[in-house]
Amino acid sequence: MVVPPYFDVPPKAYGGVEAVVADLVDSLVARGHDVTLFGAGEPGTKAKFVPVWDRALPERLGEPFPEVMHALKARRAIEYVAATSGLDVVHDHTFAGPLNVPAYQGLGLPTVVTVHGPVDEGDCYQYYRELSDEVALVAISDRQRELAPDLNWFGRVHNALHVDQWPFRADKGDYALFLGRFTECKGPHLALEAxxxxxxxxxxxxxxxxxxxxxxxxxxxxxxxxxxDHVFGLADAAAKRKLLSGARCLLFPIRWEEPFGMVMIESMVCGTPVVALRGGAVAEVVVDGVTGRICEDPAELPAAIAEVRAMDPAACRAHVEANFGADTLGRGYEQIYHRLLRPGRKARAARWLDETMPVRVAASELA
Known part of the structure; x- marks a missing residue:
């Protein structure tokens, strides 16, 4: 398992990819797998941890050098572990890591790459389009792969979390919450207006x-x-749980095709409904009318804030338990690894292989 070098796994505050990987690693270990995690920072999961940097590099997020150098360092570390202890599969969560696939092929190691960002247009689309067919791409939502159907998708596994690590609170405070990066595409200005x-x-x-x-x-x-209004700043893991569990609702007024949106399931698992604008994976994550409201226009957000007050917090948590629990995450990737290692597997992955994906519970079962 290869993660970016910018944050600890699990992260102490910001770090969506790192949070997902931490839950995935622990789920796989619980299912009996031997997992080695290559990254930076301090060990914090049940996996064997191989730090390829002296420390995490949050201040260098977005720079090209650490991204490329991390891929090189990880490749050398993987080559060593493969030679001394043995490995079966490389699962990469970084951007530059897939460029190491030819080297891994020489070691007989198939590679899975989870695509955590948007791929529907621009530079990212071109990059993933040019990768070798031996790179098995995994989407984190159906919407993500619908927007780029010609990429070498090997399957889809929704992000997830360990439900028992999140508090549940039925009585809510009298505030709405925006939790995310301060960028126009995340819409904090729309949250304020609403x-x-x-x-x-x-x-x-x-x-x-x-x-x-x-x-x-x-x-x-x-x-x-x-x-x-109150600008809280960057919330660490404890503060985030307190804010989410106490809010009347989470405002998620995105203005882009967000591939998943971890904060939505983090909110619902705390019993807090989500008020969102339709986009990206929102409709896959939120059950409209049961665990939140999905709006078509920002003008609809204020009324939705009032509507969700009557929604059952227990239904929000039950939805996450049924569809986005960590065991679902581990099971989904476990099936992908087994299929990747199947003798005689074709290089080009079959598209839309839904038989590997967890079955979603219908909204009617939660109402």
Missing amino acids: AHAAGIPLVLAGKCSEPPELAYFEKEVRPLLTEH
Whole structure:
């Protein structure tokens, strides 16, 4: 298992990919697998940990050098472990890592790559399109692969979490919550406008440290703030759980094709419904009318905030337990690994192989 070098696994605060990988690793170990994790920072999972850097590199997120150098360091470490202890599959969660596939092929190691970001257009699409057919791509939502159907998709596994690591609270505070990066595509300015129209205070928590994020905050967010709003800043794991469990609802007014959206299942597992704009995987994650409201236009958000107050917090948590639990995550990837190792497997993966995917519980069963 190869993760980016920027945050610990699991992350202490920001780090969506790292949170998913931590739950995946622990789930696989619980299912009897021997997992070696290659990354940076401090060990924090049940896997054997091989740090390929002296420390995590959060301050270098977005720079090309650590991304490429991490791929090189990880390849050398994997070659050593493969030669001394043996490996069966490489599962890469990084951007540059798939470029190591020819080297892994020489070791007889098939490679799975989970695509955590958007791939429907631009540079990322071209990159994944040009990868060898031996790179088995795994989508994190149906919508993600629908937008790029010609990539070498080997399957889809929704992100998930360990339900028992998240608190449940039925009685809610009198505030709405925005939790995410401060960027236009995440829509914190829309969250503020909706909360003000609904007459409810808004707590804004999330990452706002890079120059584009800071510029956006000053231009679009700060002018909208009132005395009833609270800018919390970056929430660590404990603070995030407290904020999510106490909120009347999570506001998720995205303006882009977000591939998944971990914060939605983190909110629902705490018993907190989600008020979202339709986009990306929102309709795969939220059961409209049961665990939240999916709006077509920002003008619908204030009314939705009022509607979700009557929704059952227990139904929100039950939805996550049934569809996005960590064992579902481990089982989904376990099936992909076994199929990848099947003798005589064709290089080009069959598309839309839904038989490997967990069955979703119908909304009617939760109502």
